[in-house]
Amino acid sequence: MKVNGTAHKVGDHIDTDAIIPARFLVTTDAKILGDNCMEGLEAGWVKRVKENDVMVGGQNFGCGSSREHAPISILGAGIPVVLAHSFARIFYRNGFNMGLVLLEIGDDIDKIKDTDQIEVDTANGEVKNITSGVTIQAAAVPPFMQEILDAGGLVEYGKKKLA
Amino acid sequence: MGQTLAEKILQKHTDQEITEAGQIVQCKVSMVLANDITAPLAIKSFKAMGAKKVFDKDKVSLVCDHFTPNKDIDSAEQVKVVREFAEEMDVTHYYECGDVGVEHALLPEKGIVGPGDIVVGADSHTCTYGGLGAFATGMGSTDVGAAMALGETWFKVPPTIKVNLTGTPKEHVSAKDFVLNQIGQLGVSGALYKALEYSGEVVDNMSIEGRMTIANMAIEAGGKVGLFPVDQKTLDYAATAGFSGGEAMIPDADAVYERVLNIDVTDMEPQVACPHLPDNVKSVDETSGVKIHQAVIGSCTNGRIEDMRVAAAILKGRKVDPKVRCIILPATPMIWKACMSEGLMEIFMDAGCIVGPPTCGPCLGGHMGILAGDEVSIATTNRNFKGRMGSLESEVYLSNPAVAAASAITGVITNPAKL
Numbered sequence: 001m002k003v004n005g006t007a008h009k010v011g012d013h014i015d016t017d018a019i020i021p022a023r024f025l026v027t028t029d030a031k032i033l034g035d036n037c038m039e040g041l042e043a044g045w046v047k048r049v050k051e052n053d054v055m056v057g058g059q060n061f062g063c064g065s066s067r068e069h070a071p072i073s074i075l076g077a078g079i080p081v082v083l084a085h086s087f088a089r090i091f092y093r094n095g096f097n098m099g100l101v102l103l104e105i106g107d108d109i110d111k112i113k114d115t116d117q118i119e120v121d122t123a124n125g126e127v128k129n130i131t132s133g134v135t136i137q138a139a140a141v142p143p144f145m146q147e148i149l150d151a152g153g154l155v156e157y158g159k160k161k162l163a
Numbered sequence: 164m165g166q167t168l169a170e171k172i173l174q175k176h177t178d179q180e181i182t183e184a185g186q187i188v189q190c191k192v193s194m195v196l197a198n199d200i201t202a203p204l205a206i207k208s209f210k211a212m213g214a215k216k217v218f219d220k221d222k223v224s225l226v227c228d229h230f231t232p233n234k235d236i237d238s239a240e241q242v243k244v245v246r247e248f249a250e251e252m253d254v255t256h257y258y259e260c261g262d263v264g265v266e267h268a269l270l271p272e273k274g275i276v277g278p279g280d281i282v283v284g285a286d287s288h289t290c291t292y293g294g295l296g297a298f299a300t301g302m303g304s305t306d307v308g309a310a311m312a313l314g315e316t317w318f319k320v321p322p323t324i325k326v327n328l329t330g331t332p333k334e335h336v337s338a339k340d341f342v343l344n345q346i347g348q349l350g351v352s353g354a355l356y357k358a359l360e361y362s363g364e365v366v367d368n369m370s371i372e373g374r375m376t377i378a379n380m381a382i383e384a385g386g387k388v389g390l391f392p393v394d395q396k397t398l399d400y401a402a403t404a405g406f407s408g409g410e411a412m413i414p415d416a417d418a419v420y421e422r423v424l425n426i427d428v429t430d431m432e433p434q435v436a437c438p439h440l441p442d443n444v445k446s447v448d449e450t451s452g453v454k455i456h457q458a459v460i461g462s463c464t465n466g467r468i469e470d471m472r473v474a475a476a477i478l479k480g481r482k483v484d485p486k487v488r489c490i491i492l493p494a495t496p497m498i499w500k501a502c503m504s505e506g507l508m509e510i511f512m513d514a515g516c517i518v519g520p521p522t523c524g525p526c527l528g529g530h531m532g533i534l535a536g537d538e539v540s541i542a543t544t545n546r547n548f549k550g551r552m553g554s555l556e557s558e559v560y561l562s563n564p565a566v567a568a569a570s571a572i573t574g575v576i577t578n579p580a581k582l
Contacts, residue, residue, distance in 0.1 A: 013351055013440060015548045022527040025200045026230070026237030028207060040550045060352035060385060064548060065527070066287040068204050068303040089356050089387055090287060094303035144187045144317065158212035158309045 034076020062091025
């Protein structure tokens with residue numbers, strides 16, 4: 001999958017309460033959760049997002065609670081890919097399970113500025129910064145996670161196991 | 164090669180030979196948990212997988228504790244979904260009504276989880292059971308839905324950071340302070356993907372409740388689990404709670420650790436985590452004088468009977484500042500009842516506290532203690548993220564129950580030793 005869109009930078013240690021505050025956890029509807037994405041960071045944050053834009057986080061993106069509503073709200077906002085310096089553990093696993101592509105970039109994350117135009121090839125982890133002309137290589141997806149992705153996510157993986 | 168506690172427990176639950184950190188292992192789970200916020204999504208995924216029944220009706224716990232007693236129509240609808248699923252699957256451990264408590268206080272108390280178990284829960288503070296020597300960790304709803312169907316899940320064997328707690332703590336300094344201090348040293352991502360393992364004389368002398376307070380906050384340093392050795396104290400606690408099984412367990416002498424962190428608690432003052440991250444830790448005197456509007460004493464971190472006793476000892480014969488809402492939430496019905504029989508309720512009411520039912524409520528900004536803009540709360544909870552307890556313009560300071568109670572009396576953050 002190739003994703004072309006605008007980068008939306010958020011800071012280090014973006015917690016899941018920032019991504020989707022608890023008051024919105026009374027639904028499992030992706031559209032409603034998406035409409036309130038990052039409402040715990042800044043009221044109305046999501047208004048800047050267009051379909052296929054890319055979220056760019058710093059260190060430890062997605063720390064805090066285990067709420068799967070967090071990756072669902074990002075997907076619901078129309079963002080298919082999150083690039084970050086690093087991801088919190090539960091969020092990382094949840095992202096893959098939900099089909100949200102998460103690429104770990106490390107210190108190269110600084111080569112992306114807010115509103116840069118970004119092209120991401122999720123197949124090989126290549127991130128092109130169209131605005132600056134710089135290309136960044138993301139860390140490879142761990143093989144076992146790749147298996148889950150190849151199965152089509154954890155629900156499909158579970159289906160096969162149960163069949 | 165010797166094994167850490169994490170490796171030992173994982174090994175008990177898998178046929179694969181564990182040889183090193185980073186290895187992926189498939190493990191049988193002892194208990195699978197979800198709550199009123201996360202279970203509806205887990206059930207959705209469970210059904211989408213085509214699962215017809217849970218792998219073992221005695222090994223699934225559904226605890227409606229976050230927005231209960233239901234705060235609004237939407238949360239009532241979510242609880243209904245969980246209740247109907249529990250009925251359909253004939254789940255043994257379903258809690259919603261007069262029997263419900265904060266999940267991580269409730270399950271150990273009822274002997275539903277215990278030493279040597281692997282517990283996965285759709286709640287990040289599932290790591291609490293590490294205090295009992297269980298490999299317990301939070302996951303998302305779909306992972307938990309899969310575990311409910313399959314009875315197993317995968318783990319990456321974590322590298323371990325050993326935390327060695329030595330010395331003799333001062334009065335009013337307890338488990339919460341040790342763990343806040345440790346998070347301050349490691350940072351909120353210092354144990355990312357890793358296990359924390361505790362040792363030292365302070366651990367040997369610590370109650371199981373104190374150990375659970377520390378294990379509870381493993382996730383606040385990014386950790387996967389916070390593990391304590393299983394000693395006679397653990398076995399006695401588990402047996403009293405009605406847990407069957409469990410055996411003493413210590414790490415091998417030649418176990419491999421990524422890092423050893425030594426913390427001498429002797430000169431430690433009560434610790435306070437300042438807004439807006441749990442690693443923004445200062446000693447109480449550096450924060451004294453910060454005006455508060457609310458004090459919350461409860462939660463899966465510090466809502467157990469020992470915490471209630473500590474708060475009551477400070478509040479006894481004193482009055483809460485009339486401009487402060489001092490909200491006390493004993494974490495389970497059993498703790499509530501103990502508060503009554505021990506006379507703590509009378510102390511709380513005489514002091515002017517608000518005593519509520521067992522619920523996660525204000526900790527996550529759910530209900531029963533939400534902050535307006537520019538309001539400040541001190542809380543014995545585990546997270547002080549921006550907006551966690553209400554308005555994005557509010558602030559939360561984390562502390563032990565003694566500091567929270569002392570601050571409720573004076574209206575400003577206060578060292579209980581100076582009360």
